[in-house]
Amino acid sequence: MLETSARLLRLLTTLQGRRHWAGAELAERLEVTPRTLRRDVDRLRSLGYAVQAFSGPGGGYQLGTGSELPPLLLSDDEAVAVSVALRSATDTFTGVSDAAMSALVKLSQLLPKRLKRRVTALQAMTVSVGGAPVVPADLLVTLASACRDHELARFEYTARGGAPQVRRVEPIRLAHAGARRWYLVAWDLDREALRTFRVDKLSALSVGPRFTPRPLPEDLERHIAESVAGGVHTYRARFRLSGSFEALASRIPSWLGALERESEDTSILTVNAETANGIASLIVLWGFGFELLGTVDGAGTEEVAQALEAAATRLQAGARTLASAR
Structure with a gap:
């Protein structure tokens, strides 16, 4: 037995x-x-x-989908709660988003239709506060399933400042870059190249039929990290950090920027953002000692430096306020 x-x-x-x-x-x-x-x-x-x-x-x-929820030791209410929680975890908690998405794909495959309707209704009536675009969980589930099952994807994609274009791709991976930013890494059939697409810029998605996956490049993980960290940004600033590549790599998430080895004791971090203040916020947030080397193309270096000085002034003023109150 x-x-x-x-x-x-x-x-x-x-x-x-x-x-x-x-x-x-x-x-x-x-x-x-x-x-x-x-x-x-x-x-x-x-x-x-x-x-x-x-x-x-x-x-x-x-x-397939059963007429009743299989025996997972969950009641209907518990299954709905778990599904909603997983959808929130995919864009809320750093470090667990990939596991949450994998679990959400499995649970969505098994949920009866009556429970799927409850989850969809609850999600539709939930307001998410924040500046980043919210990606529908159903869209993420469909893309994750297409990656897993090797199904072709066809969608309209709107790049910055452009008109929507139809893209046909072989999905490979979903990548999460914090602040609810999701990216699809795929082989673009029309451009015959590896491409990274922001999921919130994607619409009119259809999947199928299945395809035979092509051999993946050896540096796929690096390509994903660099694409997600780079994206399309106005500012790309380089910083020298004190610390070996090995010590810093475990502390710096891939979405923050591209980390390079400079010497045994120093590393170079390239941080990307749409504004100079965004650059300053990101580098200050993680608490590393740093030296600004300039922007990648030289343009905007002075603006980034001024944003860092302004951030330092605000931090010092805040600290003095506490000290004077004692």
Whole structure:
């Protein structure tokens, strides 16, 4: 009995890993016979999991939406609460957004329609206060699923100051850059190059059919970090920080800027923002000792320096206010 239960858990976890599994491939992955696989699928169905079977060429198994929420030890109210919390976590908490999105994709796949309607209604009536654009959670879930399941994506994309353009891409990853900024990293089929798209600039999304993923470049993670950190900004300032690359890399999030090794004891951080005050706010926020080297292209260096001086003046004035009150 224990062996059967463990096998069912493995089957359920594997089915949640991607949208569709060929029968032979799934049996091989689980190291069981096709007959045992069919019996285990029937057991999952008896527990409330809507496992769909497809025959013929390209057939296999797929975990679908059930008429009832499968036994996750959650009531309907708890499932709605968890879904809403996960949607909030995707753009609120640094360090857990990727895990929250992964969990949200799995939960959204299993929620019955009646609960999905409740989640959508609650989300629509919730006001988020902040300057950054809010990306609909359903859009993020669709893109995350397309990345996971290797499905083509077609959408209209509006770059800064331009008209919407239709883009056809092979989705690769979703990247989060703080302040509710989400980016889609994808292979642009028309431009035949790796591109990064701001999700809040994306509309009229449709996905499918599936594609065969191409080999990923070895420096994909660096490309993502640099693209997300760079984006399209008016100011790109370089700072020298005291500390080795290894010591600072674990403390500086990728969305803050691109970190480079300069020597054993110093590193160079390139910070990007739309205003000089934005540059000052970001570098001051993280509390590093720094030396301003200038902007990347030389333009706006004086404005960044003035913004830093103004920030220093405000900080000193605030500290003196407390000291005088004692």
